[in-house]
Amino acid sequence: MKDKKSARVVVVTSGKGGVGKTTSTAALGAALAHLGEKVVVIDFDVGLRNLDLVMGAERRVVFDLINVIHGVAKLPQALIRDKRLENLHLLPASQTRDKDALSEEGVAKVIAELRSKFDWIICDSPAGIERGATLAMRYADTAIIVTNPEVSSVRDSDRIIGLLDSKTEKAERGEYVDKHLLVTRYHPWRAARGEMLAIDDVLEILSVPLLGIIPESEEVLRASNVGSPVTLNSPVSPPARAYFEAARRLKGETIPMHVPSESRGIFNKLFGRKAA
């Protein structure tokens, strides 16, 4: 089943909702495609799909993941090619069904078929630890754990890491799912004032290597609203740069990590210190 030119299956997961899984899936998918990789992003949030909106493809959805699983449509019919990047594809979720419509065999079949066609398969997990989330991570080689620097998000991420180590196919074979931590919605000045968990504390609690730190930015919201991944919509903005670096680290490049700091001066002048 596994041929030599097989894709890397990545799950973007978090446990907690609203931390930036879908935004990060779209941004990283677009960044990897921009770097020349052939990418498909899959929305596993059956019933509450969002990835189509963030990708700006909501008016082109005909068939979805559930249709493919149930044999109503063939995989190529359901894949939506991005208008901006021709090697970026979306497999949308169904909005009218719920997670019970996902079957383990069905997901396995879809992933296996995509593996031979793409370099990267990025699965956007729904929040929670139920069926949708466990099936999104089921066949992952690599996991990106999206965490906000606050205690509830970090504890939920810890829970998800436990599931990645027990409920995935790799874990059941006795192998490890390669795990990376992506800290999103990082406020440099709040961190400097001790109002949120420091990156070091998050890393100490979760003990998973850091893939990137995405600063909180209006650019992210603006990009979502116009239906474009931030890495395409404003590629030189601080969050897009951070996503591009994360994408290159994911590819195996070594890029020094820097903690975003408030460089515009006003906060540094006010509080007289930089983010740790």
Place this chain on the structure above:
Amino acid sequence: MSDLIIQRQSLKFRARTYTAFVFTPRAPIADWLMDLDATLERSKSFFTGHAVALDLSAVRLSPNGIAHLVASLEERNIRVLGIEGVEPIEAAGLPPILRGGRGTQDPDLPEPEPAPATEGAPRGREQPASLLIEEPVRSGQSVAFVEGDVTVLGSVGSGAEIIAGGSIHIYGTLRGQAMAGVTGNRRARIFCHRFEAELLAIGSYYKTADEIDDSVRSGPIQAWLDGNTLKISAMN
């Protein structure tokens, strides 16, 4: 108990011994339930998810009374695994009758009945009674090892629990719950390199984070039983 192995075609049944919390209600049951509520008030989910057996030898209850008691416990999220100390009752829907229960006061656990039908299963006696965990224990995970000590090289996350018949050693940060000596070993201790725990228990004595002095937080500690008091001290 060795004759409990029933073979029917290829289906095999084995007898096995487990460890459970035992409740021994006393009359009047209403007062006993109030005492239980007072305990639960301090830690609502303490018994949730754990096996609980009901020893009714100290009270005389009708089948209806037993059903009512079991329902009252279920209302408190305590599910009764089985009942002992009563004559066989023919009321439907009640947990099964348990026999052959043994106290676990001595630090040496009663050995699980060796199951003669299992081939190549290691005999408990030949194994050192300790469990080593090299990975972090994540939120939501539960490690239970009633046979002896548990050593964790990583951290124990918030919302994770370690349950040991013997002592617990944690070389990372303890943010979750640690319950040592759960089978009655009063000499069991808890050691951790950095203490941020939600709950500590030794035997049937426990302290929640609220009841623990802040001065021992964030440092190395050990916890032990001094009489009926759970003591925690910094280790430097």
